[in-house]
Structure formats: C-alpha cells, structure tokens
Amino acid sequence: MQTEFGVFSVGDITMDPTTGRTPTEGERLDAMVRIAKKTEEVGLDVFAAGEHHNPPFVNSSPTTLLAFVAAQTERLQLSTATTLITTNDPVKIAEDYALLQHLSGGRVDLTLGRGNTGPVYPWFGKDIRQGIDLAIENYALLHRLWREEVVDWRGRFRTPLQGFTATPRPLDDVAPFVWHGSIRSPQIAEQAAYYGDGFFANHIFWPPSHTQQMVELYRSRYEHHGHGRADQAIVGLGGQVFLAKNSQDAVRQFRPYFDQAPVYGHGPSLEDFTSQTPLTVGSPQEVIDRTLGFRDYVGHYQRQLFLVDHAGLPLGTVLDQLEMLGEHVVPVLRREFAQGRPEHVPDAPSHASLVAAHRTAAEVAA
Amino acid sequence: MTAKRLVVLSAGLSVPSSTRLLADRLTEAAVRRLGERGDAVEVEVVELRDLAHDVTDHLLTGFAPEPLAAVQRLVTSADGLVAVTPIFSASYSGLFKSFLDVLEPTALAGTPVLVGATGGTARHSLALEHAVRPLFSYLRAVVVPTAVFASTDDWGSAEGASGLSARVDRASGELAELVHRHETVREDPFEAVVPFEEQLRRLSGGDR
Numbered sequence: 001m002q003t004e005f006g007v008f009s010v011g012d013i014t015m016d017p018t019t020g021r022t023p024t025e026g027e028r029l030d031a032m033v034r035i036a037k038k039t040e041e042v043g044l045d046v047f048a049a050g051e052h053h054n055p056p057f058v059n060s061s062p063t064t065l066l067a068f069v070a071a072q073t074e075r076l077q078l079s080t081a082t083t084l085i086t087t088n089d090p091v092k093i094a095e096d097y098a099l100l101q102h103l104s105g106g107r108v109d110l111t112l113g114r115g116n117t118g119p120v121y122p123w124f125g126k127d128i129r130q131g132i133d134l135a136i137e138n139y140a141l142l143h144r145l146w147r148e149e150v151v152d153w154r155g156r157f158r159t160p161l162q163g164f165t166a167t168p169r170p171l172d173d174v175a176p177f178v179w180h181g182s183i184r185s186p187q188i189a190e191q192a193a194y195y196g197d198g199f200f201a202n203h204i205f206w207p208p209s210h211t212q213q214m215v216e217l218y219r220s221r222y223e224h225h226g227h228g229r230a231d232q233a234i235v236g237l238g239g240q241v242f243l244a245k246n247s248q249d250a251v252r253q254f255r256p257y258f259d260q261a262p263v264y265g266h267g268p269s270l271e272d273f274t275s276q277t278p279l280t281v282g283s284p285q286e287v288i289d290r291t292l293g294f295r296d297y298v299g300h301y302q303r304q305l306f307l308v309d310h311a312g313l314p315l316g317t318v319l320d321q322l323e324m325l326g327e328h329v330v331p332v333l334r335r336e337f338a339q340g341r342p343e344h345v346p347d348a349p350s351h352a353s354l355v356a357a358h359r360t361a362a363e364v365a366a
Numbered sequence: 367m368t369a370k371r372l373v374v375l376s377a378g379l380s381v382p383s384s385t386r387l388l389a390d391r392l393t394e395a396a397v398r399r400l401g402e403r404g405d406a407v408e409v410e411v412v413e414l415r416d417l418a419h420d421v422t423d424h425l426l427t428g429f430a431p432e433p434l435a436a437v438q439r440l441v442t443s444a445d446g447l448v449a450v451t452p453i454f455s456a457s458y459s460g461l462f463k464s465f466l467d468v469l470e471p472t473a474l475a476g477t478p479v480l481v482g483a484t485g486g487t488a489r490h491s492l493a494l495e496h497a498v499r500p501l502f503s504y505l506r507a508v509v510v511p512t513a514v515f516a517s518t519d520d521w522g523s524a525e526g527a528s529g530l531s532a533r534v535d536r537a538s539g540e541l542a543e544l545v546h547r548h549e550t551v552r553e554d555p556f557e558a559v560v561p562f563e564e565q566l567r568r569l570s571g572g573d574r
Contacts (some may be wrong), residue, residue, distance in 0.1 A: 133569055136562075136569060137569050155569075155570070156569060156570075172400055181436055186555050186556050186559045187558075187559070187560065187565065190559050190560070190561070190562050190565075191562060191565075192546065193562075194562035194563075205427065205429075206428070206429050207430070210429070210464065217556050217559065221559065225562075264426065264427045265426075265428070266426065267423045267426030267427050268423045268426075268427060268431070269424070272423070272425075272431065276431055276432070277428075353566055
C-alpha cells in the first residue's frame with residue numbers, strides 16, 4: 001500500500017456540549033473499539049490509540065485495547081498515538097508490543113512520544129526536564145532488545161541488565177515498525193532519521209509550518225545518516241476533519257464541539273483555526289482538496305491519520321464520519337496520491353515488507 | 367552599513383494614548399542619538415492593542431496566528447527595543463505581560479531595551495524598577511540604567527520643569543550606546559541540530 005489511511009483517537013472523555021452528557025469510562029472504551037472495527041469495515045487501513053495516565057483520558061494501556069481490537073478485525077493495522085517512551089520501562093514496551101505482534105499476526109506498529117504533562121513523569125519515577133534524554137536512552141535500549149537475543153545494558157535511567165532476553169522475541173525476528181512523533185523538537189526528528197525509522201507529525205493543533213520544518217529536517221537527516229534519499233524517508237501525518245454532505249451543515253454541526261473543545265476551545269474562531277491549522281470542516285470534496293495539499297509541504301508520504309472522535313462527539317456521529325471517509329474521501333485520496341508518485345518513494349511499511357527487507361539483508365550479509 | 371532595527375512596543379489602550387506619546391518621544395530621541403553616531407535606523411512601531419486577540423489565542427492554543435508571529439519575528443531580530451506600558455494596579459498591564467509571556471524565552475536575550483511607563487501620578491513610577499526591569503532581566507535583555515516614567519503632571523508642565531525631557535534624553539542616549547554596538551545572533555535549532563551520535567555519547571559518557 002502506498003499511503004495508509006486511518007484514524008487516531010486520544011481517548012478523551014469529554015462532555016457532549018450539545019446534550020450535556022459525559023460518557024462513562026466503559027462507554028468510551030467501548031466506543032473506541034467500535035470506531036476501530038468501523039475503520040476496517042469502511043475500508044480504511046489503520047487505527048491508532050493514545051496512551052494517557054490522567055483524567056480525562058481513558059486509555060492507559062494501548063496494547064490491551066489493541067489486542068482486543070486485533071481479535072475482532074482481520075486486516076486493520078494497529079498503532080499508537082503515542083506510546084510513552086519516557087515514562088514506560090523500555091523492557092516492558094519491548095515485551096508488550098512483541099506479544100501484540102504475535103497475537104495480531106504482525107499487524108502492529110507504534111508511534112513513540114514523550115508526553116507533555118509534567119505531573120505524569122514523577123508518578124513513574126521520572127522527570128519531565130529529562131524528557132529528551134529519556135526518549136533517547138530508552139529507545140536505544142528498546143531498539144536493541146528487539147534485535148539482540150541477549151542484552152547487557154547499563155544506562156542512566158533504569159537498572160542495568162545482565163544477559164537479559166526480552167520475551168517473546170519479535171514475530172519472524174522483525175521488530176515492529178517505529179514512528180517517532182514530535183511537534184517541535186528537532187532532536188526527535190534527528191533520532192528518527194538516525195535509526196531510519198518513521199517520523200509522525202501531529203499536524204492537528206499547530207500550523208502547517210511546524211510540520212514542514214520538522215519533516216524537512218527529518219528528511220535531510222535521513223539522507224545524511226545513509227538510509228536513502230530524503231524523499232524516501234517514511235513520513236506520517238495527523239489531520240483533523242469533520243464532514244457533512246454540504247459545507248454549511250458541517251460547520252453548523254461541528255461548531256458547538258469546536259467552541260468548547262479541549263486544547264483550543266474558547267480561543268480562536270472555527271474559521272480562524274481552520275485557516276491556521278490543518279483542521280478541515282466541510283464537504284467531502286473540501287476534505288479531499290485540503291488533504292491533497294499536504295503533499296505540497298511534506299512531499300509524498302506513507303500514512304495519513306485523521307482525528308475524528310474527540311471533543312465529546314457522540315459515537316453515532318463518529319461512525320457516520322467514518323462511513324463518509326470510507327465512501328467519499330479515501331478512495332479519491334488513494335487514486336490522487338498515486339498520481340505522480342515516483343517509483344523510488346517507498347510504500348507504507350508493513351510486517352510483510354519488513355520481513356522481506358530483513359531476508360534480503362540477511363542474504364547480502366551471508 | 368545595514369540600518370539598526372529598532373522595535374517599539376506600546377501597550378496603551380486608548381487612542382491617542384499617553385503611553386504611545388511617551389513611546390514616540392523615546393523613539394525620536396533614540397533615532398536622533400543613533401544618527402549622531404552615524405547609524406541609520408529602521409523603526410517598527412507595534413501597538414499591542416491590535417494584537418490583543420492574537421495574544422489570547424496564542425495563550426490558549428500554543429501557537430501564534432500569523433500577524434502576531436510576524437511581530438514576534440520583528441522583536442526577536444531587533445537591535446533594540448523601546449517598551450512602554452501603562453501602569454495598572456501597581457504593575458505592567460496584563461496585555462504587555464501576556465505579549466512577553468508568549469515570546470520564546472530566549473527571544474530577547476542580549477537585546478538592549480529602554481523601558482518606559484505611564485500613570486496618573488508619579489507615585490507609580492517605581493513600578494518600572496520593581497516590576498518592569500526585573501521582567502526584562504528575567505528574559506536576559508539588557509535594560510538601560512534610566513527607565514522613563516511619565517505621569518499626568520509631566521504632560522502638563524512647562525518644558526524642562528518636570529525633568530521628563532532630560533530623562534528621555536539620558537535614557538535614549540544610553541539605548542543608542544548599546545544599540546550601536548549590538549549585533550543580534552539567534553541560533554536556529556533547526557539549523558544547528560546536534561548529531562545523534564553526539565547525543566548518545568553525552569548520555570553514556572562520563573558526565574553523569
């Protein structure tokens with residue numbers, strides 16, 4: 001698949017401002033699962049879930065949720081938005097995601113993020129001021145645990161390891177694909193480039209210029225570190241949409257959710273925010289046109305995830321959004337994205353493609 | 367020779383405002399004093415009132431709408447700043463502070479700044495020393511020794527009687543001296559990325 005399309009959910013529990021009703025934790029978790037299943041049903045490719053350890057968020061354990069989804073889907077790719085590389089023990093990440101890889105038949109990848117809520121860090125014995133260093137050291141260990149059978153390790157942030165083997169081993173001895181997510185930290189773009197991993201740009205709450213700057217840096221450093229040409233680096237983008245058959249209905253329906261949304265609510269107008277960020281509220285054609293424009297500032301890319309379920313939008317509305325995306329938007333995007341895409345731009349990574357690359361590398365070495 | 371870039375921040379809320387009046391007098395004097403040193407000067411005057419909504423949006427969303435972003439770029443690359451606020455409730459105005467709150471923390475590091483303030487009576491004048499100066503010190507700006515306060519009395523008294531002109535002249539001379547020697551050097555983190563090998567080495571190295 002050239003470019004994957006899907007949705008990501010941060011798993012916020014937010015009151016529906018039009019009814020005053022707040023879902024329970026159980027209802028929200030059930031909604032996330034039904035959104036994931038619908039994502040597959042309407043022909044999209046990826047469902048990604050966030051990880052949070054503080055209210056008003058509900059999903060503290062992505063692998064538990066994703067395993068439950070894996071059991072009820074056939075081909076949906078499961079991912080995260082994001083997995084906290086700072087406060088989780090990399091040993092546990094290595095094991096949890098390798099296990100999920102086996103259970104899901106290789107349908108798992110993950111996006112690493114630092115988490116920007118200061119108080120969360122000490123709950124896990126960490127300090128946000130060391131966020132970048134934690135992300136670098138923890139991933140250096142995680143990277144080895146998936147690739148080396150027996151690991152000796154000594155670092156700054158966790159107890160040393162002697163002759164440790166993370167279990168289970170990754171499926172087919174191939175580590176899950178890793179995306180590194182960051183909004184503004186050049187060090188993380190550099191980290192993704194160094195390892196030849198993917199870079200995922202949030203691309204929802206901030207102006208496109210932030211995304212462009214990060215992706216440009218990642219691409220040039222990817223080439224610098226010898227993984228291929230800059231336009232062969234693996235890029236994923238977020239996006240935020242709300243659709244209705246015609247534009248005015250979309251704006252009318254979404255405005256109350258927008259006006260009171262967490263993150264940006266009570267601030268700029270819907271119109272201002274739409275012009276300043278990638279948020280698109282309108283007809284399917286408007287969503288198509290805007291999304292096609294993303295390539296103008298990031299180049300050809302491999303993954304597009306939409307945020308469709310936050311700010312208290314009820315489940316029924318979200319499922320309708322997915323139907324429209326699946327029927328009217330994504331098929332057109334697939335067709336248009338294929339136009340003019342050079343042969344040498346890689347497809348979105350999959351377990352099968354990673355296994356094939358692993359075999360080729362092994363043969364070359366032999 | 368490239369012109370020195372002087373940016374003027376005026377946080378007055380009415381039109382016309384005495385805050386802007388003071389800002390203009392300080393600016394004229396600074397331009398004149400720089401001219402005496404042979405410096406050409408480009409002046410950009412920013413009325414913070416025009417940016418009030420953008421500043422609030424930035425506080426709430428975490429990014430600057432383009433009109434505000436453009437001013438932030440101006441301020442960040444300035445060779446000198448004239449910053450004038452009305453004194454409200456014994457301190458700088460909320461808008462003035464909010465504008466500075468949403469600047470990058472190092473945006474003013476090393477920048478020469480002349481601070482001024484206006485108020486109803488001279489009893490408010492020390493707010494410049496107790497509030498405005500420490501604020502710019504925190505931002506690592508270089509604040510000139512003379513801060514200029516103008517009260518209603520100053521505007522009403524005969525030229526020279528209240529000493530406002532003398533203070534304006536002394537302060538602008540101090541600013542001109544610093545601006546004359548100033549060169550803005552701002553590091554772009556996207557240009558000067560630390561190579562990953564170095565990051566790893568630093569973490570595993572001896573400096574623990």
